Amino acid sequence: MGDVAILGAGAGGCAAAAVLARHGLEVTLFSRAPERLEAIRDRGGLEITGDRGDGFVPIAHLTSDIADAGRAAFLLIFTVANAHAALSHLLAPRVRVDHVVLLASGSAGSLEVARIWREGGLTRMPLLGETATLPQSARMIGPAQVKIRFPWTVRTAAFPARNSPELVERLGDFGALLRTLQAKNVLDTGLNNPNFIIHPAPMVLNYAAIERADGALSLMNEGMTEAVLRAMDAHDRERMALQAAAGLMPISLDDLYREFGSSPAIYRSPGEPMGLRDCIHFRYIDEDIPYGSVFMSSLGRLLGVPTPINDALNTLASIARGVDYWASGRTVERLGIAGLRGAALQRYLETGER
Amino acid sequence: MGDVAILGAGAGGCAAAAVLARHGLEVTLFSRAPERLEAIRDRGGLEITGDRGDGFVPIAHLTSDIADAGRAAFLLIFTVANAHAALSHLLAPRVRVDHVVLLASGSAGSLEVARIWREGGLTRMPLLGETATLPQSARMIGPAQVKIRFPWTVRTAAFPARNSPELVERLGDFGALLRTLQAKNVLDTGLNNPNFIIHPAPMVLNYAAIERADGALSLMNEGMTEAVLRAMDAHDRERMALQAAAGLMPISLDDLYREFGSSPAIYRSPGEPMGLRDCIHFRYIDEDIPYGSVFMSSLGRLLGVPTPINDALNTLASIARGVDYWASGRTVERLGIAGLRGAALQRYLETGER
Numbered sequence: 001m002g003d004v005a006i007l008g009a010g011a012g013g014c015a016a017a018a019v020l021a022r023h024g025l026e027v028t029l030f031s032r033a034p035e036r037l038e039a040i041r042d043r044g045g046l047e048i049t050g051d052r053g054d055g056f057v058p059i060a061h062l063t064s065d066i067a068d069a070g071r072a073a074f075l076l077i078f079t080v081a082n083a084h085a086a087l088s089h090l091l092a093p094r095v096r097v098d099h100v101v102l103l104a105s106g107s108a109g110s111l112e113v114a115r116i117w118r119e120g121g122l123t124r125m126p127l128l129g130e131t132a133t134l135p136q137s138a139r140m141i142g143p144a145q146v147k148i149r150f151p152w153t154v155r156t157a158a159f160p161a162r163n164s165p166e167l168v169e170r171l172g173d174f175g176a177l178l179r180t181l182q183a184k185n186v187l188d189t190g191l192n193n194p195n196f197i198i199h200p201a202p203m204v205l206n207y208a209a210i211e212r213a214d215g216a217l218s219l220m221n222e223g224m225t226e227a228v229l230r231a232m233d234a235h236d237r238e239r240m241a242l243q244a245a246a247g248l249m250p251i252s253l254d255d256l257y258r259e260f261g262s263s264p265a266i267y268r269s270p271g272e273p274m275g276l277r278d279c280i281h282f283r284y285i286d287e288d289i290p291y292g293s294v295f296m297s298s299l300g301r302l303l304g305v306p307t308p309i310n311d312a313l314n315t316l317a318s319i320a321r322g323v324d325y326w327a328s329g330r331t332v333e334r335l336g337i338a339g340l341r342g343a344a345l346q347r348y349l350e351t352g353e354r
Numbered sequence: 355m356g357d358v359a360i361l362g363a364g365a366g367g368c369a370a371a372a373v374l375a376r377h378g379l380e381v382t383l384f385s386r387a388p389e390r391l392e393a394i395r396d397r398g399g400l401e402i403t404g405d406r407g408d409g410f411v412p413i414a415h416l417t418s419d420i421a422d423a424g425r426a427a428f429l430l431i432f433t434v435a436n437a438h439a440a441l442s443h444l445l446a447p448r449v450r451v452d453h454v455v456l457l458a459s460g461s462a463g464s465l466e467v468a469r470i471w472r473e474g475g476l477t478r479m480p481l482l483g484e485t486a487t488l489p490q491s492a493r494m495i496g497p498a499q500v501k502i503r504f505p506w507t508v509r510t511a512a513f514p515a516r517n518s519p520e521l522v523e524r525l526g527d528f529g530a531l532l533r534t535l536q537a538k539n540v541l542d543t544g545l546n547n548p549n550f551i552i553h554p555a556p557m558v559l560n561y562a563a564i565e566r567a568d569g570a571l572s573l574m575n576e577g578m579t580e581a582v583l584r585a586m587d588a589h590d591r592e593r594m595a596l597q598a599a600a601g602l603m604p605i606s607l608d609d610l611y612r613e614f615g616s617s618p619a620i621y622r623s624p625g626e627p628m629g630l631r632d633c634i635h636f637r638y639i640d641e642d643i644p645y646g647s648v649f650m651s652s653l654g655r656l657l658g659v660p661t662p663i664n665d666a667l668n669t670l671a672s673i674a675r676g677v678d679y680w681a682s683g684r685t686v687e688r689l690g691i692a693g694l695r696g697a698a699l700q701r702y703l704e705t706g707e708r
Contacts (some may be wrong), residue, residue: 202562205674209563211579225565227674234673309673312666319588319663320559320581 005072009036013078014146015138018046018057023176028061030069037062039143050148070094075101081291084109088116099126106130107291108190110159115336129158129167132192135178152260155183155192160352185349187246196292197253198267199284200313201231207320215281221270235309245303289317294329302332359426363390367432368500369492372400372411377530382415384423391416393497404502424448429455435645438463442470453480460484461645462544464513469690483512483521486546489532506614509537509546514706539703541600550646551607552621553638554667555585561674569635575624589663599657643671648683656686
């Protein structure tokens with residue numbers, strides 16, 4: 001197999017880079033922000049700790065030049081969903097038909113990436129797809145030090161979905177990083193990111209407390225009160241109704257956690273999954289409202305499914321945070337599926353053709 | 355002037371009973387729950403403290419018999435809005451055309467009371483009206499002991515509004531209790547209850563923290579974070595848009611506080627207005643969501659004004675609290691104004707005729 005570029009040098013990207021480099025792959029770690037790479041460059045690689053073992057892993061190439069990253073055979077995008085569109089534009093001139101491009105996690109972003117590339121004139125698409133969530137939990141515990149927890153089994157799909165078997169097969173070589181489970185399509189992966197449920201309602205109902213604590217509130221330890229769990233469960237039922245309307249098999253958040261090898265206890269019982277007191281500072285809603293709840297509200301409009309809870313979370317999070325997530329978030333228009341319903345939507349997801 | 359019955363023996367009712375009894379009126383204090391009157395009966399009256407002076411005030415009559423209360427010339431209803439409908443049914447057989455019935459505060463409930471009485475066959479209506487809010491802040495600080503803060507200047511209107519001058523004049527005798535300011539109609543009073551803004555958004559964004567504190571969180575001291583004030587202000591702008599669409603002069607919450615003799619500092623600066631650490635236990639949303647936010651959402655549908663913030667608060671408060679406020683709250687149907695728009699609505703508010 002060819003070499004691999006990891007795009008995004010946050011905790012998820014650093015963890016992926018370290019795991020794959022340790023596995024013997026030639027890894028290029030890309031970040032648009034050179035300063036994010038400085039400490040890793042100074043150290044010559046990454047310290048890892050946690051479930052994937054402890055130790056030092058040299059990273060061959062660090063770069064902020066998208067052309068460098070584009071030379072790799074595999075482009076694994078580990079940025080937050082907020083960066084998908086910008087990265088698509090950066091990558092557009094460099095994407096080749098023999099590339100494998102994976103959004104991890106995707107949030108149905110494959111549809112947006114494909115739309116941007118198509119509208120940019122790209123006619124021969126790479127093998128493109130996404131996972132439902134990060135293949136492992138990770139936190140930076142130092143500038144070049146990352147704590148890693150579990151390799152999860154994550155739903156994975158290609159766009160178009162007829163390419164999913166090939167995508168899953170080619171990702172098989174990344175077994176050290178990723179245990180894939182083939183999903184029906186990229187709405188299936190998009191609707192099965194657990195963060196879209198465990199973050200928005202808990203964040204909104206804890207909003208003022210998080211402000212008072214200047215972010216130092218552990219959502220999983222302190223935030224999951226009875227009412228919060230009730231709100232989360234209602235939010236989850238709304239997500240399942242969307243899955244059913246999208247022709248998918250609904251799966252509850254609890255079963256989703258079981259599926260990827262964890263347990264609902266991770267949020268239903270007090271306990272900090274990463275063993276860290278997590279400084280939240282609203283990053284849990286900066287991604288999960290616009291790319292989770294706004295996406296679900298927009299999909300609900302398309303599919304005729306009421307989404308009062310997603311709507312409520314979008315509205316209150318936007319006002320509280322002072323950011324119009326309704327305007328910046330992921331909509332069916334941005335995904336290029338506005339107006340597509342029923343068989344036409346299914347055909348597009350499966351074949352990429354309208 | 356005749357004697358007066360105070361209906362409702364919570365803090366507001368007890369404060370009103372004590373103030374008026376001290377002023378020399380013959381007061382009957384009514385509560386549907388006999389146990390609420392026990393301590394007052396044992397003591398022979400109420401201890402008061404606060405801005406209206408300190409001392410003991412005998413209360414002439416205590417009763418749980420609505421017929422007793424109905425004998426008074428003035429019926430002043432000091433219950434939460436949740437009890438308006440039930441009280442209307444209780445009072446229906448006893449209401450006389452020479453009664454003066456005042457809801458304090460009203461929350462546009464005069465419309466619901468009139469509808470219930472009309473549908474019950476009452477043809478000659480009493481002089482009926484409401485205030486926008488309680489004429490004074492009050493807290494029970496013992497079973498027969500009430501702390502009173504300020505007499506406010508409160509918007510007051512009759513339904514129909516053509517009776518407002520007469521209502522305001524007749525209430526003039528209650529100057530010790532009430533400083534009235536004639537409002538345009540009972541939508542004006544209904545939309546100018548400050549509790550409808552200072553409670554819902556702050557409660558929802560502090561919800562989990564209140565749960566964790568078992569209610570012992572002072573909303574005014576701790577709850578008013580930057581984001582909470584931002585949400586409250588946005589909620590207030592939605593309220594003002596409703597006022598404009600209802601043909602009223604919009605007034606901001608801050609100006610409303612100034613109008614009734616207080617200051618926005620009461621919620622914009624940390625400080626507990628009653629000098630008490632307030633045990634909230636969700637009573638701030640049990641009334642203010644169904645009779646404030648649901649009312650505003652429903653009125654918005656009638657008037658064609660979007661109410662995303664009220665909608666969001668109704669949805670999240672209902673889920674968090676496990677109560678369907680959308681179903682139990684005050685709607686234009688319950689107020690008897692469904693389908694009434696523009697001139698027809700104004701005429702009904704002014705004359706009571708369709």
